[in-house]
Amino acid sequence: MKISKEVKTAILVLLGIALFIFGYNYLKGKNLFESDSLYYTEFDYNALSKSSVVTVKGNTVGKVQDIIYDYKTGKTKVAFSVNEQLKFSKNSIVKMYQTGLMSGNALAIQISEEGELAKPGDVLKSKVEVGIITSLSKNFTGVSSDLNTTLKTTDTLLGNINKIVVDESDEGLKKTIAELNATLKSFKELSLSANSLIAQNDQNIAAIIDNFKNTSQNLSQLSEQLKEANLDDTLKNLNTAVASLNNMLSTIDNGEGSIGKLLKDEGLYNNLEGATLQLEQLLQDMKLNPKRYVHFSLFGKKAKQYDAEGNEIKDKE
Known part of the structure; x- marks a missing residue:
């Protein structure tokens, strides 16, 4: 069967139209070969485009299909599509976040398993996650103001230091250096006098050191003798004697024994007195x-x- 040129031309035209429609929808973020479901959410401002992706736990599950500004409420209504296999409840939250330092924004669905399942056409709650660039841009004014104040303070400090250095008055830095030089000279003279004194009394110092050495040796010998004298046994015996004396005094205090009765018995005391x-x-x-x-x-x-x-x-x- 031979196909005519007219049929071939018609087929090519139809294929071209189909490819054009597919490409146009693909650029808009819609894939004709995938089954999508359309959901909605709202933000106070718009930072998205129709090609922005929709993710779940970092995985791409859909794209933004349309962005509409509501003149009555002043909010931006965003329509996005997700794969029909994705199931989530109406309590899920759609978060707008920044995908990178130099890239745009995207939507992320924080899935909640509680509540009724969401259906196409439902409006979900939304929130905005502040990115690094946005945070820096908001705080840059304060940072620049603090930096300006710091630079002014530094300039004032350097100016004061410069005045001190070039001050020619009696209160200037030169006077301070001169006084420091005089102090160093006095210290040098003192050190020379100390060296001379040490040189003159070298023999006496040596004798003192020898005496101290002999004293330390004698103390060492005395400690050795005390160690060999069984000082521990003596202390133990002394502790035993003290314990016995305490026991005897306790017995007397309790009125036990002859001495205790003599001290504690009033009748015996009266008889002896009579x-x-x-x-x-x-x-x-x-x-x-x-x-x-x-x-x-x-x-x-x-x-x-x-x-x-x-x-x-x-x-x-």
């Missing part, structure tokens, strides 16, 4: 009336007897 008083009275009576207690007779004479008041008791005949 006995001491009686002994004192007896000694006083013996001193005043010795005949009452001592009698001496060579011929066997009967001793006289006395009553309690010291009167002589006569025998009854």
